[in-house]
Amino acid sequence: MPEARFGLPEVKWSIYPFGGATIKLIQQIGYVHAMDLLLTARLIDAEQAMRLGLVNRLVPRDELMRWATETAQMIAANSPSAVQAVKRQVSATIVDHALTREAFEQELGDAVRASPHFAEGIAAFREKRAPR
Numbered sequence: 188m189p190e191a192r193f194g195l196p197e198v199k200w201s202i203y204p205f206g207g208a209t210i211k212l213i214q215q216i217g218y219v220h221a222m223d224l225l226l227t228a229r230l231i232d233a234e235q236a237m238r239l240g241l242v243n244r245l246v247p248r249d250e251l252m253r254w255a256t257e258t259a260q261m262i263a264a265n266s267p268s269a270v271q272a273v274k275r276q277v278s279a280t281i282v283d284h285a286l287t288r289e290a291f292e293q294e295l296g297d298a299v300r301a302s303p304h305f306a307e308g309i310a311a312f313r314e315k316r317a318p319r
Contacts, residue, residue, distance in 0.1 A: 194230035201308030
């Protein structure tokens with residue numbers, strides 16, 4: 188949807204972006220663009236997300252369900268075993284990276300939550316104000 192916005196605003200609220208977001212984003216859009224989004228906490232519009240390779244297409248809201256159904260039908264028309272094999276390989280590649288980074292991510296997240304900034308970030312988020 189062209190009106191969608193994308194970003195990782197966690198650092199604004201003193202939250203570490205879990206789920207492999209840091210590594211996955213670098214792999215998807217490159218170091219420079221990933222660091223920009225990760226460190227500034229800014230949101231980008233759908234056009235810029237597409238230019239960066241964060242999304243592969245923009246679909247108008249009123250065409251979204253038709254597009255999603257057509258895409259699902261194209262996938263379903265292919266060999267189920269081949270589709271499953273591709274999905275398993277891609278997932279395995281992601282999981283291999285995730286296993287080695289999971290403990291480090293936990294350590295980093297724990298350090299952020301233990302910081303004095305964490306409580307202020309959460310309070311600011313709840314109160315809909317800028318953190319101090």
